[in-house]
Protein backbone atom coordinates (compact mmCIF):
# COMPACT_ATOMS: atom_id res chain seq x y z
CA UNK A 130 0.00 0.00 0.00
CA UNK A 131 3.02 2.25 0.34
CA UNK A 132 1.84 5.81 0.85
CA UNK A 133 -1.31 4.93 2.73
CA UNK A 134 -0.07 2.49 5.32
CA UNK A 135 0.15 -1.27 5.54
CA UNK A 136 -2.12 -4.13 6.48
CA UNK A 137 -1.40 -7.72 7.36
CA UNK A 138 -2.91 -10.88 8.75
CA UNK A 139 -2.04 -14.34 10.00
CA UNK A 140 -2.39 -17.55 8.02
CA UNK A 141 -5.88 -18.43 9.27
CA UNK A 142 -7.18 -14.86 9.23
CA UNK A 143 -8.16 -14.74 12.91
CA UNK A 144 -5.69 -11.90 13.54
CA UNK A 145 -5.42 -8.81 11.35
CA UNK A 146 -3.65 -5.51 11.89
CA UNK A 147 -2.70 -2.28 10.22
CA UNK A 148 -0.25 0.57 10.54
CA UNK A 149 -0.77 4.08 9.29
CA UNK A 150 2.99 4.25 8.72
CA UNK A 151 4.46 3.28 5.37
CA UNK A 152 7.76 1.55 6.04
CA UNK A 153 9.82 0.92 2.91
CA UNK A 154 12.45 -1.36 4.40
CA UNK A 155 12.53 -4.78 5.97
CA UNK A 156 15.39 -6.40 7.90
CA UNK A 157 16.08 -10.11 7.98
CA UNK A 158 17.23 -11.31 11.40
CA UNK A 159 19.30 -14.47 11.51
CA UNK A 160 19.66 -14.78 15.29
CA UNK A 161 18.93 -18.19 16.76
CA UNK A 162 15.76 -16.96 18.49
CA UNK A 163 14.31 -15.59 15.26
CA UNK A 164 15.31 -18.70 13.34
CA UNK A 165 13.60 -21.01 15.81
CA UNK A 166 10.55 -18.81 16.08
CA UNK A 167 10.00 -18.27 12.37
CA UNK A 168 11.27 -21.56 11.00
CA UNK A 169 14.03 -19.87 8.96
CA UNK A 170 14.99 -16.23 9.39
CA UNK A 171 12.67 -13.46 10.50
CA UNK A 172 12.01 -10.67 8.04
CA UNK A 173 10.15 -7.73 9.52
CA UNK A 174 9.31 -4.05 9.22
CA UNK A 175 9.50 -1.56 12.07
CA UNK A 176 6.65 0.88 12.55
CA UNK A 177 5.94 3.40 15.33
CA UNK A 178 3.92 1.71 18.06
CA UNK A 179 1.41 4.58 17.94
CA UNK A 180 0.72 3.82 14.26
CA UNK A 181 -0.09 0.16 14.89
CA UNK A 182 -3.56 -1.23 15.49
CA UNK A 183 -4.94 -4.74 15.74
CA UNK A 184 -8.12 -4.68 13.64
CA UNK A 185 -9.25 -8.24 14.27
CA UNK A 186 -8.64 -10.95 16.85
CA UNK A 187 -6.72 -9.10 19.56
CA UNK A 188 -7.76 -11.93 21.92
CA UNK A 189 -6.33 -14.51 19.51
CA UNK A 190 -2.81 -13.11 19.89
CA UNK A 191 -0.61 -15.15 22.21
CA UNK A 192 2.53 -13.64 23.69
CA UNK A 193 5.84 -15.30 24.36
CA UNK A 194 8.51 -13.48 26.33
CA UNK A 195 11.71 -14.37 24.49
CA UNK A 196 14.01 -12.21 26.60
CA UNK A 197 13.86 -9.79 29.52
CA UNK A 198 13.07 -6.92 27.17
CA UNK A 199 11.18 -8.45 24.27
CA UNK A 200 7.92 -10.26 23.73
CA UNK A 201 6.77 -11.98 20.57
CA UNK A 202 3.17 -12.19 19.39
CA UNK A 203 1.67 -15.07 17.45
CA UNK A 204 -1.75 -16.31 16.38
CA UNK A 205 -3.10 -18.78 18.95
CA UNK A 206 -5.14 -20.51 16.24
CA UNK A 207 -2.69 -21.04 13.39
CA UNK A 208 0.67 -20.31 15.04
CA UNK A 209 1.78 -17.57 12.64
CA UNK A 210 4.68 -15.54 14.03
CA UNK A 211 3.49 -11.93 13.73
CA UNK A 212 5.00 -9.41 16.14
CA UNK A 213 8.30 -8.61 17.83
CA UNK A 214 7.91 -5.97 20.51
CA UNK A 215 10.50 -4.44 22.84
CA UNK A 216 9.26 -3.32 26.24
CA UNK A 217 8.48 0.31 26.73
CA UNK A 218 10.75 2.08 29.11
CA UNK A 219 12.85 5.22 29.00
CA UNK A 220 15.57 4.96 26.40
CA UNK A 221 13.77 2.44 24.26
CA UNK A 222 12.29 3.51 20.99
CA UNK A 223 8.58 3.03 20.73
CA UNK A 224 8.48 0.73 17.77
CA UNK A 225 6.83 -2.54 16.99
CA UNK A 226 8.16 -4.99 14.44
CA UNK A 227 5.73 -6.81 12.15
CA UNK A 228 6.44 -9.92 10.12
CA UNK A 229 7.10 -8.95 6.50
CA UNK A 230 5.54 -12.23 5.44
CA UNK A 231 2.22 -11.28 7.03
CA UNK A 232 1.83 -8.10 4.98
CA UNK A 233 -0.74 -7.74 2.25
CA UNK A 234 0.65 -6.97 -1.21
CA UNK A 235 1.59 -4.58 -2.58
CA UNK A 236 3.66 -4.00 0.53
CA UNK A 237 5.82 -1.13 -0.71
CA UNK A 238 8.63 -2.83 1.23
CA UNK A 239 12.04 -4.06 0.10
CA UNK A 240 14.44 -6.21 2.09
CA UNK A 241 17.35 -3.88 2.87
CA UNK A 242 19.74 -5.70 5.17
CA UNK A 243 20.57 -8.81 7.15
CA UNK A 244 21.13 -8.54 10.89
CA UNK A 245 22.77 -10.99 13.27
CA UNK A 246 24.23 -12.56 10.15
CA UNK A 247 26.96 -13.97 12.37
CA UNK A 248 24.37 -16.23 14.00
CA UNK A 249 22.83 -17.57 10.80
CA UNK A 250 22.09 -21.24 10.35
CA UNK A 251 24.73 -23.46 8.79
CA UNK A 252 22.37 -24.81 6.15
CA UNK A 253 22.14 -21.73 3.90
CA UNK A 254 24.17 -18.84 2.56
CA UNK A 255 23.20 -15.19 2.41
CA UNK A 256 23.88 -14.44 -1.23
CA UNK A 257 21.62 -11.58 -2.27
CA UNK A 258 24.35 -8.94 -2.02
CA UNK A 259 22.55 -6.90 0.67
CA UNK A 260 24.53 -5.54 3.64
CA UNK A 261 25.15 -8.04 6.43
CA UNK A 262 25.56 -6.89 10.02
CA UNK A 263 27.24 -9.28 12.43
CA UNK A 264 24.87 -8.05 15.16
CA UNK A 265 22.25 -5.35 14.97
Ligand SMILES: [Zn+2]
Pocket residue numbers: 139140141142143144204205206207208209
Ligand atom coordinates in the same frame (compact mmCIF):
# COMPACT_ATOMS: atom_id res chain seq x y z
ZN1 LIG B 1 -4.16 -17.34 12.60
Ligand SMILES: [Zn+2]
Pocket residue numbers: 158159160161162163164171245
Ligand atom coordinates in the same frame (compact mmCIF):
# COMPACT_ATOMS: atom_id res chain seq x y z
ZN1 LIG C 1 16.47 -12.07 15.77
